Amino acid sequence: MLSDIEIAQKAKVKPIAEIAKKLGIPESAMVPYGHTKAKIALDYIDTLKSKPDGKLILVTAISPTPAGEGKTTTTVGLGDALNHIGKKAIVCLREPSLGPVFGMKGGAAGGGYAQVVPMEDINLHFTGDFGAIQLANNLLAAMIDNHINHGNELNFDVRRIAWKRVLDMNDRALRQITVALGGPANGFPREDGFDIVVASEVMAIFCLSTSLKDLKERLGNIVCGYTKDKEQKPILAKDLKTHGAMAALLKDALAPNLVQTLEHSPAFIHGGPFANIAHGCNSVLATQTALKLGDYVVTEAGFGADLGAEKFIDIKCRKAGLKPAAVVLVATIRALKYHGGIEVKELSKGENLEALAKGITNIERHVNNIRNNYGLPCVVAINHRTEDTDAEVKLLQDKLAHHGAKVILARHWAEGGKGAVDVAKEVVRLCEEPNDFKFVYDEQLPLWDKMKAIATKIYGASDITADSKIRAQIKKLQEGGYGHYPICVAKTQYSFSTDAALRGAPSGHVVNIREVRLAAGAEFIVLVCGDIMTMPGLPKVPSACSIDIDDTGKITGLF
Known part of the structure; x- marks a missing residue:
């Protein structure tokens, strides 16, 4: 065969x-x-x-x-x-x-x-599309750290940087890292991490944009961090004047x-x-x-x-x-x-x-x-x-x-x-048949209720939960003008629940929200549920071990 x-x-x-x-x-x-x-x-x-x-x-x-x-x-x-x-x-x-x-x-x-x-x-x-998306994403990351290094005019709170670097490869070692080590010339040390390219908000923006103009506007609306004053105001990519260069990288x-x-x-x-x-x-x-x-x-x-x-x-x-x-x-x-x-x-x-x-x-x-x-x-x-x-x-x-x-x-x-x-x-x-196409929830519902509708209607769950910190973040987004955004759930694909081991059609489970991410450029709210990673790892024997190329340039082992 x-x-x-x-x-x-x-x-x-x-x-x-x-x-x-x-x-x-x-x-x-x-x-x-x-x-x-x-x-x-x-x-x-x-x-x-x-x-x-x-x-x-x-x-x-x-x-x-x-x-x-x-x-x-x-x-x-x-x-x-x-x-x-x-x-x-x-x-x-x-x-x-x-x-x-x-x-x-x-x-x-x-x-x-x-x-x-x-x-x-x-x-x-x-x-080369993914390479362009990776570069556009990481340009913004570099601009954030560069801005902080040169005086931090926008007043970034380095504890609340909301933008990660990305790589189109499974690499668990990059999930949580420390950047800018090596002294003052290299910037201010802080915790950071990588996501895989396909989890990047730039990827979502890329896929939802309908024109170059739309792309540039969405990129400019990315919330990449928050100020360190009491108000914790969002800082946008356009505040850094980065969205134009990002769009230029994505033009082709x-x-x-x-x-x-x-x-x-x-x-x-x-x-x-x-x-x-x-x-x-x-x-x-x-x-x-x-x-x-x-x-x-x-x-x-x-x-x-x-x-x-x-x-x-x-x-x-x-x-x-x-x-x-x-x-x-x-x-x-x-x-x-x-x-x-x-x-x-x-x-x-x-x-x-x-x-x-x-x-x-x-x-x-x-x-x-x-x-x-x-x-x-x-x-x-x-x-x-x-x-x-x-x-x-x-x-x-x-x-x-x-x-x-x-x-x-x-x-x-x-x-x-x-x-x-x-x-x-x-x-x-x-x-040729008429259909009754509909959304799972009305966009005017509060964010919490949208998530509950997905969990109870689609996943068969009995309820959703979150700790007080997560609830406060959702409430802040709701009151901050993002309540009309749809929900993008990040959870295991293997089960209707958040437990990958539960096969079939589990019912009555509770879906716990453990992380909230604002994707203001893509115009949705990411709710991370259960044990799901936005930077996957490689298995014990990766497919890379089987992929090869001969002296004539013929690739083998690629499925």
Whole structure:
């Protein structure tokens, strides 16, 4: 059996100009990065505003497991399948972070015969967008310390610097550090730390901005620290006169990236916040551009429908005025059995209807959230594996029948677009039905009540808690004019609770808020819940140990 990278390396990739031509994009609007990838010029995107939008299809998943689900693979396969049945479809994905590429999760280019290419480029640097975001973020960090060193005219309280440096790599040693050691020439020593690039507010701003002007304004509104007087007034990036230079670093990166699938379907891959520590969606600009150029746009939201899909709806759709037409919920029989209590090493031992029945509670809650809390029609796509039995598939179909969600086997991993044709036909049908799309909470609700709505409606929790210090911070943000902002929850992706070990669909748990972060440029409030890190660490045996390159430049071991 060929590996993902071997399949991608054997692909006959078309010149990117041919892919752009299929969408009606003129060569003059392309900024090529070699022969197989290009950025689409922002001034051309401006000319598309009067065109009608296509249908937006969201691909999400059950709570992720070590057994694997295949959300990105399904997104790519569905895009190919829609084109296979004669529709004009475009795929919209996030860019992979180098952290998981060299860590343990892997990349974000799909798998098997449902991939975007050039797979190596996409997973390794791509067009340099993340490098630009990292530099813009760290420029602001450097400017803060430089300002303090040269007299601190803005009166920064060095104990309340609210801006961290970032790196697009898993490096636990950088989570909490001390900077500016070595004497007066190096500045004032203080505690600091690094986040991973995908957790940066600059990444969120990048993905939510609709133009260079919007980008620059949002960057200027970043709260990077507070004054050391009694009022503790926020100090903004524009107070440091840094936002213009940050925008200049991001100017080229802001243009969406165009690539193709193995079957030559167009794919925009742009931006990449994680959904467990950020808002988990590709850029608004890429999605809006695709909607003007295609009749169907297939996009994904990170991790499960409780994290990525909720943020896609309550943050991205709310901010950008987007309205999904249908949702595809991805699962594997194998992953559902894991939610039913079976360990990974036991999953290959054959049919287990009892474990599957227990694990189905996880997918039932996700379906309920999609249909009743998000108000959207839903189809369940089972990412087929050869060990799936007819009895297991029938049990899942029977269990979900009363939820109003059709369950369809999809074989796109092995067969490409033709393996997901049945899913594509159901998606087209669902897109023609009226829906009751809605947000989980009203934006005028107090911040505390917004968090409680997410926890009780989506996570199945009984309540939320926080200590007096956290409650005071939330109250201060509410009274400081930020109460209308949406909530971005940072928590484990593996469970509806904040305990990663609780599988299935735990109920009645209490969600504790342990940290509050203001993202004033992105215009949301991050609430960190449970034991979640915004700078991940590498596993004992990182994927980096398997990645290699030969003397001819051929990369191996990349999935």
